[in-house]
Amino acid sequence: MTLIRRAVAECLGTALLLAAVVGSGIMGERLAGGNVAIALLANSIATGGVLMALILSFGPISGAHFNPAVTLADASQGGLPWREVPAYVAAQIIGAFVGVAAAHAMFTEPTFAVSLHERSGPAQAFSEFVATFGLLSVIWGCARLRSSAVPFAVSGYIVGAYWFTASTSFANPAVTLARAATNTFAGIRPIDAPLFVVAQLAGAAAATLVFRWLVPTLPQAAANVVIPHAGDAGDSP
Numbered sequence: 544m545t546l547i548r549r550a551v552a553e554c555l556g557t558a559l560l561l562a563a564v565v566g567s568g569i570m571g572e573r574l575a576g577g578n579v580a581i582a583l584l585a586n587s588i589a590t591g592g593v594l595m596a597l598i599l600s601f602g603p604i605s606g607a608h609f610n611p612a613v614t615l616a617d618a619s620q621g622g623l624p625w626r627e628v629p630a631y632v633a634a635q636i637i638g639a640f641v642g643v644a645a646a647h648a649m650f651t652e653p654t655f656a657v658s659l660h661e662r663s664g665p666a667q668a669f670s671e672f673v674a675t676f677g678l679l680s681v682i683w684g685c686a687r688l689r690s691s692a693v694p695f696a697v698s699g700y701i702v703g704a705y706w707f708t709a710s711t712s713f714a715n716p717a718v719t720l721a722r723a724a725t726n727t728f729a730g731i732r733p734i735d736a737p738l739f740v741v742a743q744l745a746g747a748a749a750a751t752l753v754f755r756w757l758v759p760t761l762p763q764a765a766a767n768v769v770i771p772h773a774g775d776a777g778d779s780p
Contacts, residue, residue: 561642
């Protein structure tokens, strides 16, 4: 599978993921009648369900990272060549903003809007560290022996992490940047986004280091992150 095809898969998958995150947040908030818990429940269930479907759909093409933190962790263990990382990350970020614009279009919101939703402070940053550490732990743990279970494990974890983290588990730098462009339920102020990104990258790195110690053969599973996919060696016209 050529790099351009895999990058397009990452872009489309991330776009659909953000459309689900932002769109379900808008729908949930509009239908919940001011009940934030109900809105968050709708948001988390929709996100988890769509994420599972997207990983199953795009995983065989690109691995279904949809997340720069996952891509960087995978590359650090040899699962993805470093020369391909910029294409993956760029595709994920572009896709994330496209997804936000699509969600806004469906709900007659402005294409982009600066978020006013405050998510600041050490507790929020630590929540993102924990959320991303847990996400990479689930991926590394399942990819070793049960790669077919990763879509279900990751989706289940994300649904749960919406509720056990104070930040509602962004756990994804591309998602964080794009959610700064929506002044809706899922938004985050642009000024708060950089600390989230740093915490997410730190959490991903920490989980990778821990699993590299726990499982010295971890690099052998890197090609299965998030799920096994075809690289350039298997290209066809």
